Amino acid sequence: MESRLVARVRARYLEAFGEEPEGVAVAPGRVNLVGEHTDYNDGFVLPMAIDRGVAVAFRRRDDERLRVHSDATGETWEADVGSLTPPVYARWSDYVAGVAWAMAGAGQPVGGADLAVAGDVPIGAGLSSSAALEVSAARALAAAHGVCWDPVGMARLCQRAENEFVGMACGVMDQFTAACSRAGQALLLDCRSLDTEHVPLPESAAVVVMDTGVRRSLARSAYNERRAACESALASLRRVEPGLRALRDVTPELLAAEAPRLDPIARKRAAHVVAENRRPGAMAEALLTGDLAAAGALMSDSHASLRDLYEVSSSELDRVVQLARSHGACFGARLTGAGFGGCAVALVERDAAEALARDVERRYRGGMLASCFDCRPAECAHLV
Numbered sequence: 143m144e145s146r147l148v149a150r151v152r153a154r155y156l157e158a159f160g161e162e163p164e165g166v167a168v169a170p171g172r173v174n175l176v177g178e179h180t181d182y183n184d185g186f187v188l189p190m191a192i193d194r195g196v197a198v199a200f201r202r203r204d205d206e207r208l209r210v211h212s213d214a215t216g217e218t219w220e221a222d223v224g225s226l227t228p229p230v231y232a233r234w235s236d237y238v239a240g241v242a243w244a245m246a247g248a249g250q251p252v253g254g255a256d257l258a259v260a261g262d263v264p265i266g267a268g269l270s271s272s273a274a275l276e277v278s279a280a281r282a283l284a285a286a287h288g289v290c291w292d293p294v295g296m297a298r299l300c301q302r303a304e305n306e307f308v309g310m311a312c313g314v315m316d317q318f319t320a321a322c323s324r325a326g327q328a329l330l331l332d333c334r335s336l337d338t339e340h341v342p343l344p345e346s347a348a349v350v351v352m353d354t355g356v357r358r359s360l361a362r363s364a365y366n367e368r369r370a371a372c373e374s375a376l377a378s379l380r381r382v383e384p385g386l387r388a389l390r391d392v393t394p395e396l397l398a399a400e401a402p403r404l405d406p407i408a409r410k411r412a413a414h415v416v417a418e419n420r421r422p423g424a425m426a427e428a429l430l431t432g433d434l435a436a437a438g439a440l441m442s443d444s445h446a447s448l449r450d451l452y453e454v455s456s457s458e459l460d461r462v463v464q465l466a467r468s469h470g471a472c473f474g475a476r477l478t479g480a481g482f483g484g485c486a487v488a489l490v491e492r493d494a495a496e497a498l499a500r501d502v503e504r505r506y507r508g509g510m511l512a513s514c515f516d517c518r519p520a521e522c523a524h525l526v
Contacts, residue, residue: 268479
């Protein structure tokens with residue numbers, strides 16, 4: 143699949159710029175197995191990179207001009223690196239421009255380049271196409287200008303690009319997964335310390351991604367409202383425990399004791415985060431011991447919490463999760479990503495993954511599911 147994507151982006155580069163690229167950078171999309179809306183609360187997550195992503199063909203320029211061509215839209219955007227400023231309304235090119243802006247702001251010698259972008263990860267589906275674009279663009283710009291590739295540092299810069307340039311208040315999980323994952327393994331990440339543990343997915347298991355086809359723009363969605371509610375809950379809890387740095391530090395006991403004094407909406411959001419933050423470590427342990435039933439139960443509990451407490455599910459997501467769980471080969475299922483649409487993910491028996499995917503596809507709205515496919519954990523951003 144990657145070879146087809148690389149061939150496509152090379153052809154698009156030649157068509158757009160009239161010469162062959164110097165190289166191609168590829169970064170994966172991701173699914174989050176469990177640990178949703180915990181990353182920006184300094185918590186724990188358990189994502190894995192998938193074998194769909196974004197490829198960027200590149201060639202260095204000797205001036206400061208940055209030209210970016212999109213395979214998806216057919217557009218070519220360009221500007222001088224030194225003149226980049228955060229936009230009023232984000233568009234696809236701002237994810238690349240923001241990366242160049244963040245790299246330059248960090249003192250890295252990034253300059254002009256011609257870039258062509260192509261991807262096979264669904265856009266706006268909760269599979270982190272934006273982070274895949276950011277990290278692949280960073281990998282390309284670093285290679286073009288001789289910048290040493292530091293996966294953790296670049297993940298942080300890509301997060302800064304999305305936070306401060308694009309205007310999306312995301313945590314670091316998506317960029318870190320694209321930059322630091324290993325093939326065959328999920329990634330248990332402490333979003334405060336960035337300590338990681340690579341967790342092999344058992345050979346008997348597969349992950350099935352189910353795209354509802356419902357799209358949303360996170361920068362204009364209720365995502366930032368959820369983050370603000372978490373900050374409101376934390377501010378209230380700090381009156382009792384001034385040393386709290388994030389909701390990650392809140393114990394279930396403290397939350398229960400202070401719940402009557404919290405704003406009702408903020409209380410529900412905090413209740414999800416406090417409970418969800420304990421699931422990634424528990425699921426990592428279940429995967430390491432091969433207890434797929436326990437791992438699946440944690441995913442199902444997570445979906446219920448996201449639906450009822452964080453209120454980011456939808457009728458389409460609930461339906462596809464229900465369909466997956468009704469199949470005998472499914473251990474558990476949940477929405478993945480920020481919610482409000484996009485994809486759900488199911489942990490299933492490997493030998494039955496294809497059959498489950500086709501069954502869900504057939505039963506969802508009479509076969510109207512956008513896509514349904516199984517995947518294994520993929521490699522992080524790299525040059526080809």
